[in-house]
Amino acid sequence: MKLVLKKYVYVIVGFLLSTIGYLYCIIGNINLAEQIDIYFNFIKSSKIDELIFLWFKFFTLFIMLNIIVILEKKRNIEKRKIYHSMLYASNHIIRNFLYQSHILKMEAEENITFNKSTINMFEESKDEAMLLLKKLSSITKIDDTSIYNSIKEEVENKNSTV
Numbered sequence: 001m002k003l004v005l006k007k008y009v010y011v012i013v014g015f016l017l018s019t020i021g022y023l024y025c026i027i028g029n030i031n032l033a034e035q036i037d038i039y040f041n042f043i044k045s046s047k048i049d050e051l052i053f054l055w056f057k058f059f060t061l062f063i064m065l066n067i068i069v070i071l072e073k074k075r076n077i078e079k080r081k082i083y084h085s086m087l088y089a090s091n092h093i094i095r096n097f098l099y100q101s102h103i104l105k106m107e108a109e110e111n112i113t114f115n116k117s118t119i120n121m122f123e124e125s126k127d128e129a130m131l132l133l134k135k136l137s138s139i140t141k142i143d144d145t146s147i148y149n150s151i152k153e154e155v156e157n158k159n160s161t162v
Contacts, residue, residue, distance in 0.1 A: 010069075083142045091133055098126055 005012065025032055105122055108114040135150045 079142055083139075087137060091137065094129065094133060098129060102126070 024030070101122070105119060108119055108122075132151050136147070139146055139150050
């Protein structure tokens with residue numbers, strides 16, 4: 001719910017402003033058509049030079065808000081690219097380590113004197129590492145809480161068994 005509100009904050013603000021304006025017109029018994037007519041008559045009677053400055057302020061505000069939104073989107077895209085490249089690199093390193101350590105497991109299985117419970121512990125930790133890598137790869141929102149929440153259940157289960 002919070003993500004949806006954050007995503008559509010400008011739409012919600014616009015809706016609230018237009019609703020408040022509508023209610024203000026109804027309560028104040030203001031005829032919008034008449035007010036628009038008065039405004040256009042004012043434009044005709046005024047000099048254009050004075051109005052250019054007024055329109056320029058609104059245009060500048062609009063441009064600044066759009067630039068802020070565009071920069072925020074670019075920042076999020078860059079953040080997502082960095083996250084995915086770091087995730088790919090760490091997945092590659094960890095998977096290589098797990099596959100190479102699998103060779104050690106195979107050697108230990110061939111040795112009759114090696115403790116079988118240690119092999120089982122290795123297999124469990126390898127499966128857990130693969131599961132956590134898959135969960136980290138499926139994150140949609142990139143921030144500390146979502147990263148922690150993606151592996152939280154496994155961390156809590158591991159802490160409760162220890």
